Amino acid sequence: MTWKTAVVDIPFGGAKGGVAVDPKDCSLRELERITRKFVDALHDMFGPDVDIPAPDMGTTADMMAWVMNQYGRYHGFAPGCVTGKPVDYHGIPGREEATGRGVGALTLKLLSRLGRTIPGTRIAIQGFGNVGSHAAKYLADAECRIVAVGDATASFRTPTRASTYSSFSGTSAAPGAGSPASQGATRCRPASCSPPTATCSCRRPSGA
Numbered sequence: 001m002t003w004k005t006a007v008v009d010i011p012f013g014g015a016k017g018g019v020a021v022d023p024k025d026c027s028l029r030e031l032e033r034i035t036r037k038f039v040d041a042l043h044d045m046f047g048p049d050v051d052i053p054a055p056d057m058g059t060t061a062d063m064m065a066w067v068m069n070q071y072g073r074y075h076g077f078a079p080g081c082v083t084g085k086p087v088d089y090h091g092i093p094g095r096e097e098a099t100g101r102g103v104g105a106l107t108l109k110l111l112s113r114l115g116r117t118i119p120g121t122r123i124a125i126q127g128f129g130n131v132g133s134h135a136a137k138y139l140a141d142a143e144c145r146i147v148a149v150g151d152a153t154a155s156f157r158t159p160t161r162a163s164t165y166s167s168f169s170g171t172s173a174a175p176g177a178g179s180p181a182s183q184g185a186t187r188c189r190p191a192s193c194s195p196p197t198a199t200c201s202c203r204r205p206s207g208a
Helices: 002-007 028-045 061-075 095-113 130-141
Strands: 122-126 145-150 155-157 199-203
Touching: 028 061, 095 130, 122 130, 130 145
Parallel strands: 122 145
Antiparallel strands: 122 199, 145 155
């Protein structure tokens, strides 16, 4: 993050910061209070021309809106003080999908450079929140086979050869509805670790 933002000279420093709390254990009101207190403590350390925070694990677009609102109490209207806001609150369309699509695009580029056949390539994705789920959809649209996904709560695989993104579209934080079982995915053992970004494991299709 630090390197890529330095190359294009924008103030997304790449540092990581947050609050040691499990959002699943908090009410919406508690999450708002925590977010605003976080901004109270750090508002002088970030801003549109200094360092711009972005959402990561355990956060939502609403939380980024709270950040902007609380920051504005100190520095005035400044929608550029944080990314990841709702579109109707000065956010940017496509921002939610952007990171996952980037993972997918780079995966396809790597496969091409390695001389691999893209259609039918079997993909396993570790990390299936906002990034991993959109990466899975992007790769499935490119005719890759999504054969397994996992996150901090569990891992799922599909035993069928004709696996697609739809097999997991109701799994964990993935966009869509329905249970994994109803989509043909099988629950595996709980994941022992989940990195903050999606990682992909690729295998060439049979006979390629």
